[in-house]
Amino acid sequence: MASTTPRDPVHNNHYVDYVIRYNFGDNDIVQTTEQLERLLHKLFEIGLQTEVRQGDETSLLVFVRAARKKSLQRAVYQSRIRDWLYGVRNTEPEPESSAEPQSESERLRVIYHMMTVPKEAGGAGITPKHGEWKNVDSIFPLHDEEMNKQCMKDWSQKTFLSPEDLDQIRNIFGESVGFYFSFLQSYFRFLLFPAIFGFSCWLLIGSFSIVYSVVNCLWCIVFIEYWKRQEEDLSCRWQTKGVSAVREKRREFRPEREIRDESTGEIKGVFPATTRMCRQLLQVPFALLSIIALGVIIATCFAIEIFISEIYNGPLKSYLVFIPTILLSALIPTMSTVLVSVATKLNDYENYESQQAYDVALTQKIFVINFITSYLPVFLTAFVYVPFASRIVPHLDIFQVTVRPFVSKEVATKSRTEFSMDPDRLRKQVIYFTVTAQVVGFAMETVVPFLKQRLLRQYKDYLRKKNGKVESDSSSEEEESPEALFDDHPDETKFLIRVRNEADLSDYDVTDDLREMCIQFGYLALFSPVWPLVPVSFLINNWIELRSDFFKICVECKRPWPQRAETIGPWLDSLGFLSWVGSITTAALAYMFSTSHEGPGGEPTTIKGWALLLTIFFCEHIYLIVRYAVRAAMAKLEPPNVRKEKTERYLVRKRYLESTVGARSSDDETDVDEKEDQSEQLSQLTRDTLEDDARSWATHDTDPAERFWMRQKGWKESSQVGATIIKTLKRDSNAKKQQ
């Protein structure tokens, strides 16, 4: 499937498969030299060719390629055997001699594994930045610049990416990144409907419409279930189904004790699940801590903001309104960073055995933090400020204590009766989060790093030039141009500059991008009835997002080594969770803000607690029932690639079974022939003679059970006996009837 024959993209990159950046800044010469030798020898042992070039001032670049065809073939074959044993592949792989990587990503993945897998499993066991390899700074493949440019150009001209485009991404960056782009693409395509529908609602009905809320919830369910199917389809198309079963051990895993496995005879470190579970209980205080720490900051800033914008009436008001925003922008990221580092420590302490489990657990923790920072402000406005404003706001008088020194009380605040809730605050906030924040996010994520990188590069060049000049002043052996600082062959200069630049780039982590999309989806699921144009904004944003993310990977990050994946991982659960919570908030919003409930002050005074709760109760359970139904329906529709895969599986089975059944029937025929003759001889016997036979046997000492089976010889005799019995009984019953 999807077996595009590999092009020849490495040519541009001088056939380089991987570049290893080797740091020698801190250590002494003898040690680093020895280690370098060991590195090169290891690489040679597993069949990789190496070339060494100078990196920057404190590093070497080791270029690696799989030159020996046999080694690569063996590695590919071995990886396929492993896949087959773990059930990722259906078919036994072709023999070693004809094993060829089917795509560039497979080639790169296999080579990466050759380098990083421990020696026992047949690799070189290189672990960047860890243990004996701590001088190895990074291992990365080189960008295929022409291809990247081609893709960027293509995609800027079309609305939807084709499946082939997604295959292309997968071929370049591996399945993990491929899944992200597929998700983004599906999400974008699915947004079309709510965008159009939301726009119509905005024009015709306005905000908080029940119709829009219901459609929005339904859309969330269908989208999530559709994506699950899509994921399955893609994992079949990309042959990564079940790939999560092939787990790699985390090297940071510290076993509690070592035990010898009785059955396998291996000594392996174990860490009891119960101990880990106890440690995981720390997540509860952590979640509480996050909620309190972030909640206090957000609530305080929120209160200050309301005080200033709606109560305070003193001097400098137009400047003071920015205080809460500034406070928020300063405090929230700081606190988030602190909390994320606590989460990471907690996660390390939980001591997971596989990298995958570690990532999932960390993702969940970070999701909690993100959930609070992203949605709590809107929650506060919708469910605290709006219904309780008139009761809470007067208590904000406490802030007057800070104001009093400067202005008299009368001037400073509006009188209490004067205060009126700003009914548009919720909408403004949602617009801020779904439009402004998205644009700012795009700038922070793509534009700023790009500019920073350019500036940094220029600054580095400037430094080098300056140093060069200083040196050329003191010793005139060195040449003038910055490139000449490095002792490069003129043929390679251009290539090496590019490689050095790439080595300086940051690593790409697909998790961050997925998180961004997940949080975005949350706004849609939770609050879009407030402002039905939310999906329109996201639709536009995501068209750009897809391209800019690709740009980011190509230009601002090292090329990631192609990781396999069969799903977008824990984010899928997060989407499901957000959509569920959405069914509650949407119901609450729709009930609270339908115009009929509005009180005189704009706030919904006539809200009835029991009616609100009943609405939520019913909406949530209807949501769950619909989700169950949609899930059941979706489960029955097979995506094309899944069907294809099943057919393949079926064919394998059929071939096997036929061989056994075939052998069997040919065998049987001879058997039948033999017995046929025998029963032919017996067919003339009458029932009486047979019974006589039986009686004569009975006198012998045979087992009575065996004798039971000896009364009728062969099936023909049985048949005759049966026919006789039928005839007799029928006659009897007929006789009775006649009587």
Next chain:
Amino acid sequence: MASTTPRDPVHNNHYVDYVIRYNFGDNDIVQTTEQLERLLHKLFEIGLQTEVRQGDETSLLVFVRAARKKSLQRAVYQSRIRDWLYGVRNTEPEPESSAEPQSESERLRVIYHMMTVPKEAGGAGITPKHGEWKNVDSIFPLHDEEMNKQCMKDWSQKTFLSPEDLDQIRNIFGESVGFYFSFLQSYFRFLLFPAIFGFSCWLLIGSFSIVYSVVNCLWCIVFIEYWKRQEEDLSCRWQTKGVSAVREKRREFRPEREIRDESTGEIKGVFPATTRMCRQLLQVPFALLSIIALGVIIATCFAIEIFISEIYNGPLKSYLVFIPTILLSALIPTMSTVLVSVATKLNDYENYESQQAYDVALTQKIFVINFITSYLPVFLTAFVYVPFASRIVPHLDIFQVTVRPFVSKEVATKSRTEFSMDPDRLRKQVIYFTVTAQVVGFAMETVVPFLKQRLLRQYKDYLRKKNGKVESDSSSEEEESPEALFDDHPDETKFLIRVRNEADLSDYDVTDDLREMCIQFGYLALFSPVWPLVPVSFLINNWIELRSDFFKICVECKRPWPQRAETIGPWLDSLGFLSWVGSITTAALAYMFSTSHEGPGGEPTTIKGWALLLTIFFCEHIYLIVRYAVRAAMAKLEPPNVRKEKTERYLVRKRYLESTVGARSSDDETDVDEKEDQSEQLSQLTRDTLEDDARSWATHDTDPAERFWMRQKGWKESSQVGATIIKTLKRDSNAKKQQ
């Protein structure tokens, strides 16, 4: 695993594996005789030995055994190959010549498959009561009477069945029945805790205690999750994990059209999933119909009952109170039967492809009916009668219209002010459903059929004797005793009487028993806070239930052919659903009936709608969170057999991988040796000479990319170049520092 060597239980049964009851009552002699011949020939073809004996007046008994060892071996081997291909077995089965059934149930299952599987798949294709085999009434194995007696004796003396006892059940009746008994056993064991706790609560706190409610909900969660683990463990122990993937086609399946599969080249009937889904939508009106039909009956009887017992005061009251009970007992089963037959028709119409899918769908439909009949009465009392009695009861005056003709109004009813709700009604009802109804159920299920069967047998004998007498009057050839009516060999008389009796027994369906347990669990989950002795009653009931069910299978039913299963199927979902609903009802009951809310009339007048709903909302979501946590925790604890199975799987993989890695490293060594020599020669070269080499190559017309790789020959050279670069750069930076 669990590979108890098969005893020799067939000896008692004259080595009979299966008995086929062949009816010839309705058809003419020629046709039935022909068909019998075809049946016997088919059985012979697949390698089974047959003996024919007379059954009752209109049937023959065909005794079948797998006499030819080779045929059985082949069938066993083939079944194992199939299991292996579908992933049920980890290890490739041993060769055909050494394939032996590991247990009696495997032997019987394989033989059953030989007889029933279509000819294409290597069987005889006998389909009882269907198509060309409609004269074949049933195919059943014979009970192993000694073993059954032994088990019954053993178990009546112990409290808990051991895992070996469960293995025994599985060996006799197959995994499907084994799972039922394991479930019953686990459920019984788990009931111990709530029984003790409930008893203490009953003594110390009384009904509707919040502590008991919370503990009860928690217990439900833990039990269900524990059972899921247990199920997995058992399916590993019994080697049936993944067995649901091996599906058999339903013969009633009617494809919409036939298409030729492009890839497999087979013509197969398809029925589009979308059509089926449309048909499944009929389930919604069906569910509504059930709710309305049963709801009206139950509500009406309920209203009549309240009217008679609490308002009516006229003559004959002590007799009239039985009217609603009689009405209910008459109407509910009738209506249920009608609804079940509608459900079956609906299910047939949905046209499932596999028997499994059909059963699951039917089970779901029947669960809806059962849910209504079992729980609606209690729901009505708890959530309609208790809170709204004072408002609704006065309207029951309408029944007076029927009463008025007979008695004057004054006498007939209590005055309205006199009426007071019976606060104990709910408790009485729960006690009725959890004690009385269980006892009645036991009687109806076990005792009554047993007595009926005995009487029927005596009646049949009487009839025969009478007929015999009539005949012996008319024709003196026949003997007097009833056995003599059959032309049996004296050795076999006793055995054949037993077989004839067994052939008259009804079929056993494990679904009914599972449903009974599931409904019972529902009372515990939904209403046990009303009367904390519910688990005590169930504990006692289930000790008896387990033994009586075994008795029922052994004595009142034909021995079922051993079906495989890896779970208790859709009932697991039903349990989860009941436990979820339980979290809602328990919260509502605990809130409504905690004594503080009781109004003057005994009814809880001070119930606040919003407080009730808030309680439900929080309890339900806490329930869901706890369930999530328990599920996550349970998922990490591996049951012993699952671990064992994983180890086995791992060993298979390891053996495979080692063989490839082993081959590889031995290969490599020669490679390394070769290259080592080569690089040895080069080790004396200095960097400068190498660069010279490179420059000389550059003048040639080689590919610049290839030239890149030719600058350093072998890893040793790379290492030397690297060392030189490090040395130079270190020197430079040191020089700079000194400056």
